[in-house]
Amino acid sequence: MKILILNYSDLLGGASIAANRLFTALKQFGIEITFAVIDKNSNNKSIIKLHNKNKINLFNKICKKILKHFNKFSTGNPILHSVNNKTNIDINYINNSSFDLIHLHWVNNNMISIKDISKIKKPIVWTMHDPWVYCGAEHYPNILENDKRYIDGYTRKNKPKTTRGVDICRKTWNKKKVLWKNKSFHFISPSNYLMESFYKSSLFSNSKCDCKVIPNIVPQNIFKPASKNKLRECFQIPLNKKVIGFGAAYDVNNKKSIKGGYLLIDALKKIKEKSDYYLILFGNTNDSFLNDIDIDSFSSGVISNPNILSCIYNTLDVFVCPSLLENLPNVCLESLFCGIPVAAFNTGGIPDIVEHKKTGYLAECFNSDDLLNGVNFCIDNNAFLSENSLKKAQTDFNNDKIIKQHVELYESVLNAS
Secondary structure, three states, rough: OOEEOOOEEEOOHHHHHHHHHHHHHHHHHHHHEEEEEEEEOOOOOOEEEEEOOOOOOOHHHHHHHHHHOOOOEEEOOOOOOOOOOOOOOOOOHOOHHHHHHHEEEEOOOOOOOOOHHOOHHHOOEOOOOOOHOOOOEEEEEEEHHHHOOOHOOOOOOOOOOOOOOOOOOHHHHHHHHHOOOOOEEEEOOOHHHHHHHHOOOOOOOOOEEEEEEEOOOOOOOOOOOOHHHHHHHHOOOOOOEEEEOOEEEEEOOOOOOOOHHHHHHHHHHHOOOOOOOOEEEOOOOOHHHHHHOOOEEEEEEOOOOOOHHHHHHOOOEEOOOOOOOOOHHHHHHHHHHHOOOOEEOOOHHHHHHEEOOOOEEEEEEHHHHHHHHHHHHHHOHHHHHHHHHHHHHHHHHHHHHHHHHHHHHHHHHHHHH
């Protein structure tokens, strides 16, 4: 059994991290597997970089600018939109290869076009890292506008009010509908939310495709409990503070951002005794975030080393995820494995990780007052929630179990084909 995993990148973004971790785990398990990308950022020699098939020349650039001018598209949904009308790898390489099965992950940004996905002759397993597969061009429906086009179908009449110009979502969805009509994809959903939405979708509700929930891998030898006091001393974090962690502080002023940073700002502003708290920010940080909340803080910047990231998780009393919608966020899973309770909104795939008042706190969507209640509940009940989090990590997200589920699916698909 020879497997090829395809993902746009090997390191950048949650889908890349998930695909890379799966590749590493399956390889260690003894599966003959290859991981191929077109945007390689690591020095891992086991990961191959596929050469771009299409070279962008001056003529193509000019044509692209002209088309952009006459086909203006604007939307109130700030999430990424992908039309996938080009392919930047050689599909013949895949079809003529000795691989038995192709495992697609995040293949957007014109890695593989919608049309060329339909031309892959090998059996396909496809892990959905967001709803793009069953939506139009958008990677998440605009929940702020109660957008349910993925369920009802994309028509001229149900276009959201904030969408202007050429409706690329409807065009992209129609292309999927025509080209994927007779395909038998085997989908993996990391969360129950994504699987349920998949089967509700107009695109796949009556298709030949199936979908199974298999969570993402978290390296349990890296993300695990460690001495909180020793690590706080190491990072010079006060031992007597209530320490809150947050991992998306770059788009906090955008009230349409799916990451919901503005809701966390609103919650933290309501803390009365701010001197009792300390905030740790992961990744890129917007300076206005720190100015608005007036709480002592430490900004780690982007951390590519998972061992350091695990150490930072272990300095926390609570990790906060104020997202409006998520699939199965790596940050919440990593917190769980470190025994750090999570305060988040009751949305998307987060309830798969956070059990209300058992492994964390699920706040009312999108109530910043209740989110603050959740932060304080997790701090006040830290020991109890931490113990439950570690138990849940080992039962619901056990690495050996997840690897076995992947292998069984591969074998089932190959036997059926």
